[in-house]
Amino acid sequence: MDVDAFVLAHSPAWDRLEQLVKRRRTLTGVEVDELVDLYQRVSTHLSVARSATGDAVLIGRLSGLVARARAAVTGAHAPLGQEFVRLWTVSFPVVAYECRRWWLASALSFLVVAVVIGFWVAGSPEVRATLGTPAELEQLINHDFESYYSENPAGSFALRVWVNNAWVAAQCIGFAILLGLPIPWVLFQNAANVGVSGGLMFGAGKGDLFLGLLTPHGLLELTAVFLAAAAGMRLGWSVIAPGNRPRGQVLAERGRAVISVAGGLVVVLLISGLIEALVTPSPLPTYARIAIGVTAEVAFLAYVVHFGRRAARAGETGDIADAPDVVPTT
Structure with missing residues (x-):
């Protein structure tokens, strides 16, 4: 897989997800739907990057972005007892x-x-x-x-x-x-x-x-x-x-x-x-x-x-x- 082409094709979605995650407390209903959609898409991008490339920088960037997006989407934390x-x-x-x-x-x-x-x-x-x-x-x-x-x-x-x-x-x-x-x-x-x-x-x-x-x-x-x-x-x-x-x-x-x-x-x-x-x-x-x-x-x-x-x-x-x-x- 051509890593440069992959990044060029999908970086607008990554940047947009980054923006939405930063503004997660002030999102409108439409933007919340967009956040969930982008989170799912970027999760797929991360899976593809991990299976098809060995680019540690790219994988690290997407891993961090997906983790932050998951926290914004679910807002869930493990119970204290757990x-x-x-x-x-x-x-x-x-x-x-x-x-x-x-x-x-x-x-x-x-x-x-x-x-x-x-x-x-x-x-x-x-x-x-x-x-x-x-x-x-x-x-x-x-x-x-x-x-x-x-x-x-x-x-x-x-x-x-x-x-x-x-x-x-x-x-x-x-x-x-x-x-x-x-x-x-x-x-x-x-x-x-x-x-x-x-x-x-x-x-x-x-x-x-x-x-x-x-x-x-x-x-x-x-x-x-x-x-x-x-x-x-x-x-x-x-x-x-x-x-x-x-x-x-x-x-x-x-x-x-x-x-x-x-x-x-x-x-x-x-x-x-x-x-x-x-x-x-x-x-x-x-x-x-x-x-x-x-x-x-x-x-x-x-x-x-x-x-x-x-x-x-x-x-x-x-x-x-x-x-x-x-x-x-x-």
């Missing part, structure tokens, strides 16, 4: 599932850094000396580390933890606009903090206390941070290597999908914060507290695998329904 269900059964889990390689790489890198720094601190008196005076380190090891989880009321402590963790996750996602390059540094800083704390506690023979306090909430908390980092780096990488699709289309699709990750992580981090405030400092035996943390982690991973894999097999990407650049036509 959007909520879609977020938790499709959008959030499928993006998390598709990010699994980035997610795993983030977790392994974090663990390696934390363990290496932990062994370094635990085995080197010189390194520990640079972290504080003997009195300061003794106060941290014997009092501050444990009292941190119980010195404030549970409600205010949970809120503070939630806000702090949400900020770390937001940084990871937000840095996607810089191609995700700062995200490894954010992860390194947090891994270093965990490694230093672990090194001091293990070096003082209190490794069991360290793990007993960190594990209940830390598993889910760190998993959420790793997911945020994975989503941000994957989005940044899509700019560098978009595959066989237009870079703008891939970036728009994954960018919108990342919004669902941000929304889902708000709830995941809230649960983690509640565990940290209510379970970690509780008088429950250490094994019981750890069991609660492990159960929450396993439940979250099972949820992502179940719903994410099912949505991925159905061709879902986590993008919003009827996205302008991928809107289906008949």
